[in-house]
Amino acid sequence: GAGVSQSPSNKVTEKGKDVELRCDPISGHTALYWYRQSLGQGLEFLIYFQGNSAPDKSGLPSDRFSAERTGGSVSTLTIQRTQQEDSAVYLCASSLQTSNYGYTFGSGTRLTVV
């Protein structure tokens, strides 16, 4: 598509439930990134996919967080047993080959855990 598409734009969930956030990157972009943005905390790197390589999961905060990317395109970030501290805006970005070219970000998913 023309831009990075994320869905849903807003998600309210009860503590303890699982959620799935979706990212559809720009066509042809081989690299895909997930970040979390909390108030006053800037952007926290979560996970990075590059082509068919094993993802860099070094930023995932706990084993409740996981992500996959199917067919080198759409990615899903899953948070299991959500906690209130998971409330944040989850941003997806994609880039052509590497981050050296800069990212194109999606508009994000605002997750609220109640």
Add this chain to the structure above:
Amino acid sequence: AQSVTQPDIHITVSEGASLELRCNYSYGATPYLFWYVQSPGQGLQLLLKYFSGDTLVQGIKGFEAEFKRSQSSFNLRKPSVHWSDAAEYFCAVGLGGSQGNLIFGKGTKLSVKP
């Protein structure tokens, strides 16, 4: 570890005044440098980037930034601020090569007085 510091959390300037937002990075070699802007309720938009060559780079919306190796800085400037520039600004560092993700500063919120 590599890091990015934006010393100013919040800056207020008058419309028409000049602007400089500070960014310092910690990295042994010359990184790839970026500035992004996030308007309220919007995703992040790339303003400009530095890879190599001329240390003064021009971006969109009348912004420019200067890379100073000796100071490990990449400050963002604009000669005359418009009310529509009110937003949050993020500096980011990429380490080049096949290194995956960008490292972001915590952001500087810009308010513009009429």
